[in-house]
Amino acid sequence: MRWFCTVPLLILLSAASAGASSITLTTDPANGAIAGAPGSTIGWGFSLTSTYTTEWVSFTGSALTFETNPTVGTYTDFIGLQGGPLPFFAVAPSTTWSQTFDAVMQQGIGSYAIDPGAILSSQNIGSLLLFFDIFDSDPLTGGTQTGSSSLSTPFSVAASASVPEPPNGEVPEPSTIVLLGLGLAGIVARRGASAAVKQ
Numbered sequence: 255m256r257w258f259c260t261v262p263l264l265i266l267l268s269a270a271s272a273g274a275s276s277i278t279l280t281t282d283p284a285n286g287a288i289a290g291a292p293g294s295t296i297g298w299g300f301s302l303t304s305t306y307t308t309e310w311v312s313f314t315g316s317a318l319t320f321e322t323n324p325t326v327g328t329y330t331d332f333i334g335l336q337g338g339p340l341p342f343f344a345v346a347p348s349t350t351w352s353q354t355f356d357a358v359m360q361q362g363i364g365s366y367a368i369d370p371g372a373i374l375s376s377q378n379i380g381s382l383l384l385f386f387d388i389f390d391s392d393p394l395t396g397g398t399q400t401g402s403s404s405l406s407t408p409f410s411v412a413a414s415a416s417v418p419e420p421p422n423g424e425v426p427e428p429s430t431i432v433l434l435g436l437g438l439a440g441i442v443a444r445r446g447a448s449a450a451v452k453q
Contacts (some may be wrong), residue, residue, distance in 0.1 A: 277311060277345075278303045279384065279407055281363065282354060286382065289412040293370035297332070298363040298382070298409070299354040304345045310389040310397055312337040312344040316364050318409065319381045326378040326411055327368040332360045333384060344393050372413035382409040 282299030290296040304311055315334030318324075337343035339351045355362035363382065383406045391397035 276305050277386065277403075277405055278305070279405055281382070281407055281409070286407055286409040287412070288366065288410070289414045290366075290368050291415060292368050292372040292374070292413050295357050295365050295367045296411070297355040297357060297365035299352070299361075300333070300363050301350060301352040302345060303350040304347060306347045306388070308347055308390070309400065310338075310342075310344045310346060310392055311386050312389065312393055313384060313386045314402075316382065316384045318378075319383050319406070321378055321380040323376060323378040325369065326372050326376050326413055327366050329364055329366050331364045333363050335360060342392065342394060344389065346392070366411050368411070368413050374413055374415050377410060377412045379408070379410045381406045 280301045282301070286298065288296045288298065313333045313336070316331045318329045338345045345351050353361045355365070357365050363384065383404055385404045386402065387393075387399050388401045388403065389397035390400050393399070
């Protein structure tokens with residue numbers, strides 16, 4: 255009789271402790287809103303924190319869901335290719351894993367290639383969904399998968415013609431060819447004006 259009372263209590267305690275652990279996601283940029291010119295590739299960086307005390311988490315993929323305008327561009331998953339930070343390919347218990355977006359190194363949650371024919375100011379809004387597997391210990395040393403889950407965060411992508419602000423408020427200098435062209439145009443205009451005066 256005592257054994258039957260203990261089993262439901264253990265199941266209840268396991269469910270309570272499993273429910274208390276989670277993964278928190280912060281996208282970079284924090285509001286999930288990115289913008290770029292038609293034809294450009296942009297994306298999201300992230301910071302993931304595991305509050306699991308013994309379980310390891312390996313990310314298996316990501317996708318855009320509930321898109322309002324999927325014709326703006328194409329999404330490519332990066333986080334599923336990595337699973338987790340090197341050398342583990344999984345997020346260890348009670349740790350944080352962060353990456354900035356880098357299209358060349360395929361780092362971050364994923365990339366978004368804005369269609370070259372996208373209409374300026376067109377926007378795609380929805381949810382960015384991340385999938386992960388949960389293991390009872392390090393999956394590279396024989397950990398057993400105990401479950402799978404997902405988390406989501408809002409996103410928005412806009413096709414824009416705006417030029418990004420230079421870092422640290424620096425003002426970019428005009429290129430040499432532009433200055434040369436302006437100088438030549440000024441010389442031609444001045445010669446034309448002085449020739450008209452001589453006649």
